[in-house]
Amino acid sequence: MKQMFNVSNAHRVKSSISNLPVRLLLGPGPSNxxxxxxxxxxxxxxxxxxxxxxxxxxxxxxxxxxxxxxxNHFTIPITGAGTAAMEACVANLIEPGDNVVCCxxxxxxxxxxxxxxxYGANILKVDRKWGTWFSLDDVRDALVKHKPSLLTMVxxxxxxxxxxxxxxxGQLCKEHNCLLMVDTVAALGGVPFFVDDWKVDACYxxxxxxxxxxxxxxxxxxxxxxxxxxxxRKTPVANxxxxxxxxxxxxxxxxxFANGTVTTPQPLRxxxxxxxxxxxxxxxxxxxMICEEGIENTWNRxxxxxxxxxxGLESIGLKPYLADTNEVFDQGGRLFxxxxxxxxxxxxxKLVMKYLLDKYNIEIxxxxxxLAGKVWRVGLMGFNANQTxxxxxxxxxxxxxxxxx
Numbered sequence: 387m388k389q390m391f392n393v394s395n396a397h398r399v400k401s402s403i404s405n406l407p408v409r410l411l412l413g414p415g416p417s418n419x420x421x422x423x424x425x426x427x428x429x430x431x432x433x434x435x436x437x438x439x440x441x442x443x444x445x446x447x448x449x450x451x452x453x454x455x456x457x458n459h460f461t462i463p464i465t466g467a468g469t470a471a472m473e474a475c476v477a478n479l480i481e482p483g484d485n486v487v488c489c490x491x492x493x494x495x496x497x498x499x500x501x502x503x504x505y506g507a508n509i510l511k512v513d514r515k516w517g518t519w520f521s522l523d524d525v526r527d528a529l530v531k532h533k534p535s536l537l538t539m540v541x542x543x544x545x546x547x548x549x550x551x552x553x554x555x556g557q558l559c560k561e562h563n564c565l566l567m568v569d570t571v572a573a574l575g576g577v578p579f580f581v582d583d584w585k586v587d588a589c590y591x592x593x594x595x596x597x598x599x600x601x602x603x604x605x606x607x608x609x610x611x612x613x614x615x616x617x618x619r620k621t622p623v624a625n626x627x628x629x630x631x632x633x634x635x636x637x638x639x640x641x642x643f644a645n646g647t648v649t650t651p652q653p654l655r656x657x658x659x660x661x662x663x664x665x666x667x668x669x670x671x672x673x674x675m676i677c678e679e680g681i682e683n684t685w686n687r688x689x690x691x692x693x694x695x696x697x698g699l700e701s702i703g704l705k706p707y708l709a710d711t712n713e714v715f716d717q718g719g720r721l722f723x724x725x726x727x728x729x730x731x732x733x734x735x736k737l738v739m740k741y742l743l744d745k746y747n748i749e750i751x752x753x754x755x756x757l758a759g760k761v762w763r764v765g766l767m768g769f770n771a772n773q774t775x776x777x778x779x780x781x782x783x784x785x786x787x788x789x790x791x
Contacts, residue, residue, distance in 0.1 A: 409743075410770070412779055413751035414544045414572065414724055416594035416601050417767040419668075420675060423599055426667040434661050443637060446670040452681065453574065453597075453673050454589060454607045456581035459648060460630065461607040462637040463669055465661055468571040468592030470628065471604035473501055475567050475588040476538075477625040478608075478616050482506030485534040487564075489520050493545035493754045494569060498538045505624060510534065516756055517708060517726075519550045519718035522558065529562040535615070536565045542573030545754040547708060547726035547763065549577060551718035556585025565612055571595060574605070575676055576688040576723035576767055578715040587612040593665070596688070596723050598768030599672035603665040610646035617643035632658050672768070689713070691771040692722035695764065698780035699727060702787070707761045723771070726753070726761040733790060735759050741786035748782055 411418050419427075432439050450461045464471045476498065480486060486507040488499040491514040502509055510532040514520060520539065529537065537559055541550045552568075559566040567588040570579055574589075576596030581589050590606040593599035608616070608630060616623070616630050623629040631643055635656035640649045676684050699705055707726035712719030729735045735752050739762065742748040753761040766775065 407747055410746075410748045410775065410778070412764055412766065412770060412775065413749050414595075414763045414765050415592065415767065417596075417598050417765060417770045419600065420598045420672065420769040422675065423668045423672045426671045427600065427664050429664060429667050431663050434663065435655075435657070439663060440655065442666060442670060446666060446673070447637065449670065449673040449677055450605045450607070452677060453605065454581045455579065455583065455681075456589075456607050456609075458581065458607045458609055459638060459641045459646070460613055460634055460643075461605070462633060463593075463666060464590070464604045464606050464628070464633075465602070465659065465665070466604060466628075467601055468569075468590065468594075468604050469497070471590035471592070471606045472498060472569060472571075473625065474606055474628040474630065475590060476501040476505055477623050477628050478630045479536050479565060479567060479588060479612060480505040480507045481619055481621050483508060484536065485510070485532050487512060487528045487532050487534045487537040489525070489528075489537065489539040490514070491518055491520065491546070492516055492540065492543035492548065494543060494571070495538070495540040498540070498567075498569065502538065507536075517546050517548060519548050521551070522554050525555050525558055529558065529564060533562070534564050536567060538567045538569075540569040541579060542570060542577060542721045542724065544572040544724060544763070545757065547706070547721050547724050547761075549573070549712075549719050549721040551716065552579075552584050553716040559587075560585055565609075565615060571604075572724045572765075572767075573721060575673075575681075575684060576771065577721060578685050581607060581609075584716070593669050593672065595765070596767045596771075597669070597672040597676070598770070599669050600665055602662065603669045605669070605673075613641075613643040613646065627659065632656075636661075688766065688771045689722045691766040691773065691776055692720070692725060694773055694776045695725055695766060695780070698776055702780060702784040704728065704730070704783070704787070707757075723765065723767050725764045725766070726757070727764055729753075729760055729762060730787070733787065735762060737790040738762070738783070738786045741789055742782055745786075746778075746782045748779060750779075
């Protein structure tokens with residue numbers, strides 16, 4: 387039977403979009419778009435083979451290298467959410483039978499593990515309690531025991547608010563001939579991270595968190611060692627859409643994956659898929675704003691906002707879930723861009739979240755997995771990482787907690 391649409395419902399359907407509320411998004415992502423970024427979403431379209439668009443692509447890649455603190459030539463945006471960038475790393479760097487170590491201490495590090503299973507890896511899963519991070523000894527023991535070609539971990543675990551200690555891990559992986567893959571979806575742009583200095587081979591983030599960009603576009607970078615691994619695969623990448631060499635043919639056709647050389651003049655770009663031009667414009671604008679502010683200043687702004695949040699929580703009788711923080715940038719501790727707040731005993735976390743949403747249009751999130759009902763997750767990310775938002779949240783949260791008891 388032919389499906390029909392009642393045209394009298396068209397006005398109602400249209401109104402459901404135009405009447406969407408304006409929220410202050412202080413959860414684990416997305417964060418609010420900066421007005422400059424939002425404007426780019428309505429910029430006029432041009433085709434994906436337009437020379438003017440190629441210039442936008444090149445500028446975006448150049449600024450992403452600054453964002454990642456890397457000289458990696460293969461540094462491109464993936465068309466998809468941060469999970470697509472995660473899968474791009476897994477799909478390209480794992481062949482069936484490869485030994486892989488997955489460091490799991492939260493919801494999203496476990497997601498990497500689940501993906502790796504689907505690509506046929508021989509996995510050593512190293513578990514740690516949620517709310518903790520991996521030591522150098524943990525990593526060393528796993529490398530010696532399993533002799534992997536790839537080790538995966540999350541730098542900023544969105545489910546727990548933990549910042550993973552990075553000091554020495556990359557060097558240790560190099561000593562054991564192992565690539566290092568790190569998720570920075572909840573952290574990059576808001577917390578110091580150094581792809582090259584920390585010897586990270588594969589790294590990615592999402593546009594919608596500390597970048598204050600839209601979801602659906604996700605920066606990723608591969609080191610020359612990672613690219614050589616991809617070029618020398620014995621089997622094709624199982625995910626065609628996320629095949630790095632095919633993507634490279636469009637974004638950076640001058641780059642030779644096998645030996646890391648760059649050809650000049652640039653060869654012709656090879657069509658892969660129709661990229662979402664407006665998302666690329668918006669991502670470019672979000673990173674441009676970080677370049678203008680200076681990435682160190684951006685990091686400091688996120689840290690200052692987080693410290694004010696900790697003090698504000700204490701003033702209303704709440705506290706972060708993690709007992710203390712470590713301000714040394716390459717050591718483990720609280721993640722300044724995302725704070726897990728302990729829910730007081732006997733309090734319904736969902737009622738507090740509903741109160742904030744209904745009365746103040748403020749969105750925070752509850753816990754995931756084993757932390758469900760035990761924590762709220764508060765994001766001070768990108769455009770939203772400022773003192774005004776902290777003061778507003780603390781005031782509203784104090785009221786919401788009293789009203790929910």
